[in-house]
Amino acid sequence: MKQKYRRGIDMVDKNVCQRKNMGLWLLIALAVFLAVPGTLAAGNFPPFFNQYYDTSGSRIDASSCIICHEAAPQLNDYGKDLNRAGVNKNSNDSEVVQGLISIESNDSDGDGFSNIDEINARFFPGNASDHPESDESDTIPPVTTSDVTEGSSYNNSVTVTLNATDNGSGIDETFYAVNGGTVATYSEPFVVDTVGQDNLTFWSTDLAGNVEPQNMVNFTIVSSTIEDTIPPVTTSDVTEGSSYNNNVTVTLSATDDGSGVNETFYMVNGGPTETYSAPFVVDTAGQDNLTFWSTDKAGNVEPQHMVNFTIVTMEDTIPPVTTSDVTEGSSYNNTVTVTLNATDNPGGSGVNKTYYMVNGGKKKKYSEPFIVDTIGQDNITYWSTDLAGNVEPQNMVNFTIVPIEDVIPPVTTSDVTEGSSYNNSVTITLNATDDGSGVNGTFYMVNGGPSETYSAPFVVNIAGQDNLTYWSTDKVGNVEPQNMVNFTIIPTEDTIPPVTTSDVTEGSSYVNSVTVTLNATDNPGGSGVNKTYYMLDGGKKKTYSKPFIIDTIGSVDLTYWSTDNAGNIESQNMVNFTIVKEQVNATAKRNIGTKSILPGESTNITVSIAGNANALALHEIPPKGWIVTRENDNADVFKNKTIEWVWRNKEANKTVTYTLTAPENISVGTYKIKGTIVDSKGTVVNVEGDESVKIDILEFYRRLGDDPAIVETMDLLRAFDDFRNNVVPDGFDRPLNAEEVIELIDEWRNS
Known part of the structure; x- marks a missing residue:
């Protein structure tokens, strides 16, 4: 059980402490450090490896020690790579994880497969004769698509979803880069909110090593300043005065036609406020009430709704019933997809979870249909539990997977018919x-x-x-x-070349960038357009395939022409235009007073704006859940919902001071403030300067002694004691970790 204590502690007589030999303090610190929880001895590595890679019970269960050893104490190639990465019997958890990750892409045993590919496939990464079979028949790369389309436009931001498919060995990884920046591995939809012209590059690799050619899509983020003053509307599927047996699963739904729903909240029986993310269960017998509401992204807060209902207690002693669409003694060709369905008795507590095992193997939680493809006699064991704790007796079904040989080749057709004739x-x-x-x-x-x-x-x-x-x-x-x-x-005689046009006109001017579209047509009855080409400023010839962006500031020459299928070449066309860079005639810099604070504390923030821009607005975006309190400024208008200051005047200097307060129940970490200034033309510039506030558990210990600016000896000893006993300081959600103890030791040593 974790303990909590008061911020103030009773200090022992400091004079007594000062009389202690400093060597004693160093010995205490060393003893505590060497006993840090999480330090790995050699015998603790196998279970740590199993937990990190979920290999417990598999054929590479690390408890056998042959993950890293040929024969103890002789290390195999994988163990040697780990050792070279700094992992040894004295390494702590963080160092072991860093070491494991750092050699995942290595092929330690030289068998042609990376360490992580072998571990994921449950083969030993240090044994060259133990590896997956290479699929050399797959030479076709994956295909990746994006729900963001070429030339599209979005207000303020867009959430990008990538989808990759592969007809061979299967998808390995998907990658993307925004505006030519750092390449990232795709794992879930992500947000792009850079105002202006943007581009997204994306591609995938498959397990056979094929790499898809990179795809690029160009789009625009438009800064929208439409004011949203209408809050969301939230509904519940639990109705006023309704009654339910044993429990009820509550689903909340929120809609907002303006800036969009930000978050939905609820309270059960006046309890703590919870953030809604998925349907939840209420099972408190008797009269109950549910309070719920939502906020939108413009800061509007919906009035709270309340619904009263009753939970009637009924004893449930009957377990669920689970069925399978695979029947006893059945036979299937090559594979079978198994679907399980569980129901609880009418008026029962409801199904909790369904489990299954294939051929007596590892117990798994059922979430979706699964495939069994083991040739020969097979069996599935399956059962469910309900919310009252009843466990269904296990069911077993036996069936057979029969290998069926495919000896019939494909059939291919062509839309060109025998003896047909075509022009050109x-x-x-x-x-x-x-x-x-x-x-x-x-x-x-x-x-x-x-x-x-x-x-x-x-x-x-x-x-x-x-x-x-x-x-x-x-x-x-x-x-x-x-x-x-x-x-x-x-062949029909075609001597007339195509005609190509551009939507960029001679002598025109564009702000920041321009998207160029070329359009080529051939004469009626001609051979048809073959290809269109273009050059920028007399540079390299490029083949046109889709609209492209030019963002080179200054004068630009665009040359373009086309060819047709009869070989006619159009005379080159040239258009000259200018790209100009628009800037806000102002700069903004943020200064954060106290950069390390405790949960629930505040820090003073000043934003200084220099420049001569008219009709200027400052928009500060604090971390989610933090409270902004306006202090001093010379703005003409302040909007609390969106935390915006607006000036109509053209004063050279503008200053904003506000207080930023952290939530009481916030986690340890570094939190960032974002901000922009924008002028009447919609040109946006980021606020520079300080941007981070740290919720710092070390700050708690620094403040225990007489001098809150340094770590005193008694501060360090209290931290040692708390760390060893897993004590959670008041206001925090966890105790110190090993890295933070080491950081305190370093501060104490240098103070």
Whole structure:
């Protein structure tokens, strides 16, 4: 049980302490440090490895010690890499984690697979003869898409979702970069809120090592200043005066047509305020009430709603019933997808969780249908529990997975028919189907030329008699007999080149950047546009495929032209225009008074604005849940909901002072303040200067002694004692950790 104590502590006689030999204090510090919880001895590494990689009970359960050793004490190649990364028997948790992560991309045993790929596949990373089988048949990279479209525009920000698919070995990782910045690994939707022209680059890799060509999409974030004064509307599926047996699951729904819902809150029976994230259960017998409301992103707060209802206690002694769509003694070809369904008795407490085991293996929690593909006799054990604690007796079903050989090749068709005739060129589409293992690849040859892999419709424009040979393969290696179709391309004389236009006009001027769209058309009855090209300032020739952005400040020359399928080349067109950079005629700098505070404390903040911009606004964005209190400023208008100061005047200097207060129940960490100034033209500049306030558990200990600016000896001893006994200081949500104790020791040593 964690303890809490008062901020004030009774200090022992300082004179007595000062008479102690300082060597004694160093011995105490050393003894405490060496006994820091989390320090790993050699025998503690295997369970730590198992916990970190979830390998307990697997074939690479680290308790056997052969993860790192050939034969104790001889390290294998993986163990040697860990040792070189600084991991040894005296390493603490943080150092071990850093060491594990630092060598995950290594191939310690040189078997062609990274350490993390082998661990994830449950193979030993230090044994070169133990590794996954390489899938060399997959040569096609993944395909990644984004829900942000080319040339689109969004108000204030956009949440980007990436989706990657792969028809072979499966997706390994997806990457992205915003505006050419740092490459990040995609794990969940992310927000882009940089006002102006933006671009997103994204791509994926698969488990066979194929790398997708990078995709880029250009879009615009527009700063929207439309005032939202209407709060959200929140509803509950629990109705006034209703009655429920044993418990009720409450679902809240909030909508907002303005800035959007920020958060939804609720209280049960007047208890603590909770942030709503998912349906929750109320099971307090008797009369109950639920209070709920929401806020939006403009700071509007909805009036609280209250609904009264009753929980009637009914004894539930009947466990749930779970069924499977796999039946006893059934047989399936190659694989079977298993779906489990659990129901509780009418008026019961409701299903809590469903579990299953395949062939007596590890117990797993059921969340979605799963696949069993082990050839031969198989069995599934499954059962459920309810919210009253009743456990269903385990059910077992036996079935068989039968390997079925696929000997039938795919069937491929072409939209070009035998003996057909086309003017100048024809665009060919191939389509392949396979009812067995599935299509692996489609191939073609034009006029007996080299074999090409089909990925998209292609053009044939060779005048005269032509032929197309095409076929497909499936995933078990069946090869379709080659198909051939003969056709004719009739040349029609085309001597007129295409005409290309640009939406950028001669002598025009653009602020910050311009998106250029080129459009090419060929004469009626002509051979059709082949390609469009462009150059910037006489530089490298580029092939046009989609609108592109020019953001080079100054004078720009754009040259563009097109060719058609008959070989006609358009005369080059040139347009000259200018890109100018617009700036706010002002700068802003933030100064934070106290940068390390305790939960619930305040710090004074000053923002100084220098410049001569008219109709200027300052928008400060504090950390979520922190309170801003206006102090002193010369602004004409202040808006508390959005924390904005507005000036109509053109004074050279503007100063804002406010108090920022941290929540009482906030976690230890560094919290950032963001801010911008914007002028009447919508041009935005970030506030510079200080941006971080630290909720600092060390500050608590610094303030215990006579001098709050330094760590005194008694401060350090109190911290040692608290750390060893897992004591949580008042106002904080956790005790000191090992790294913070070391930091205090360093401060004490240097003070």
